Amino acid sequence: xxxxxxxxxxxxxxxxxxxxxxxxxxxxxxxxxxxxxxxxxxxxxxxxxxxxxxxxxxxxxxxxxxxxxxxxxxxxxxxxxxxxxxxxxxxxxxxxxxxxxxxxxxxxxxxxxxxxxxxxxxxxxxxxxxxxxxxxxxxxxxxxxxxxxxxxxxxxxxxxxxxxxxxxxxxxxxxxxxxxxxxxxxxxxxxxxxxxxxxxxxxxxxxxxxxxxxxxxxxxxxxxxxxxxxx
Numbered sequence: 001x002x003x004x005x006x007x008x009x010x011x012x013x014x015x016x017x018x019x020x021x022x023x024x025x026x027x028x029x030x031x032x033x034x035x036x037x038x039x040x041x042x043x044x045x046x047x048x049x050x051x052x053x054x055x056x057x058x059x060x061x062x063x064x065x066x067x068x069x070x071x072x073x074x075x076x077x078x079x080x081x082x083x084x085x086x087x088x089x090x091x092x093x094x095x096x097x098x099x100x101x102x103x104x105x106x107x108x109x110x111x112x113x114x115x116x117x118x119x120x121x122x123x124x125x126x127x128x129x130x131x132x133x134x135x136x137x138x139x140x141x142x143x144x145x146x147x148x149x150x151x152x153x154x155x156x157x158x159x160x161x162x163x164x165x166x167x168x169x170x171x172x173x174x175x176x177x178x179x180x181x182x183x184x185x186x187x188x189x190x191x192x193x194x195x196x197x198x199x200x201x202x203x204x205x206x207x208x209x210x211x212x213x214x215x216x217x218x219x220x221x222x223x224x225x226x227x228x229x230x231x
Contacts, residue, residue, distance in 0.1 A: 002033050002068035006086040007040040009199060013086045014048050014055060020091040021054070030055045033072045036063030066174030073164050076157060083153045083175070087199040090152060096192050097154035107188035108159040109179060112152030119193035127202065134213060141221050142180050146191045149176040159187055168223055172209065173216045180224070 001017070003010055014030060021028045032045040034057060042059055049055040058071050073081055080101055082094055090112065097110040114121045114131060121128050131148070138144040153175060163181045167174055183189050202209075 001030065001084050001086055001089075002035060002065050002072070003037070003041050003045060003086050004035050004063050004065070004068075005037045005039050005041055007037075007044055009086050010041055010044050011048065013084075013089060014052075017084060017089055017091070018052055018054060020094075024095075027078075028054055029076070029078060031058060031072045031075060032056070033058045033060065033068035035060040035065070035068040064170050066170030066172065069174050070164055070167065070170065073155070073157070074161070079157060081155050081157050081160075083151075083155075085151070088151060088196065090194055093152050093192065093194055094154065097152075100190055100192070101154045101156050103156065103159075105188065106156075107190040108156050109182050109187070109189045110154045111146050111148055111179065111189065111191040112194040113146060113148035113191040114151065114194060114196050115147040116191050116193040120195040122195070122197040124198070127198075130210060137214075137217055138176065138180070141217060142183075142224075144180065145183060146179065146189050148191065149179045151196070152194060153179075163187075169216060169220055171216070172213050173220060177220055180220075184224070 001014065014032065018030055021030070032048065032055065034042045034045050045057045049057045058075055060067060060071060069083060080098060082097065093112045097112070101107055101110045113119055115135060121131070131150070135144070135147055135149070138149065160178065160182060163185065164178055167177045167181065169177050179189055
């Protein structure tokens with residue numbers, strides 16, 4: 001769970017996830033990856049870790065969502081790693097994705113898609129438009145076969161860990177690059193529809209995020225072309 005300036009939501013979100021996972025009766029860990037917070041997020045994360053044996057904390061000095069995702073994945077020890085955000089988690093997705101992800105021929109990554117048939121995206125319309133445009137570019141530039149790359153994901157750790165180490169981009173693009181690399185490597189990527197609603201405003205204004213993401217996609221396309229990985 002990447003966490004940047006999440007002192008308002010962090011405690012309730014982590015406690016809800018821990019309680020839901022305990023009900024499953026299976027061993028688990030929750031890794032809070034605090035990154036560059038200027039509020040009490042890091043302090044609260046350590047308090048949660050002290051109160052819950054399953055909770056661990058990583059701390060990064062710079063605010064970087066993608067770097068936090070990467071750090072949590074590389075630090076994890078479980079067979080399956082699930083990405084939740086502090087403001088966006090779904091225990092029903094976890095249950096469904098655990099039934100799907102696994103060793104070949106099962107998919108290595110299951111994406112919780114906001115755009116798949118049956119999904120319910122309740123975010124403000126500008127954010128829905130940006131998501132549509134972003135994924136349309138992914139289909140055009142990378143022949144992406146799923147309808148979303150951001151947000152919830154479940155991954156079989158052993159099959160994606162080397163790809164995560166090879167990913168070149170952080171910020172908004174780490175999880176997108178990881179999904180693209182998994183598809184290109186033939187590991188199998190599937191998706192399930194999810195319901196999404198906003199618990200707080202987006203951290204990054206759309207007008208600043210769009211140019212950054214577009215330039216990032218251009219750089220990612222160039223990097224993958226130079227690698228000439230087999231499709």
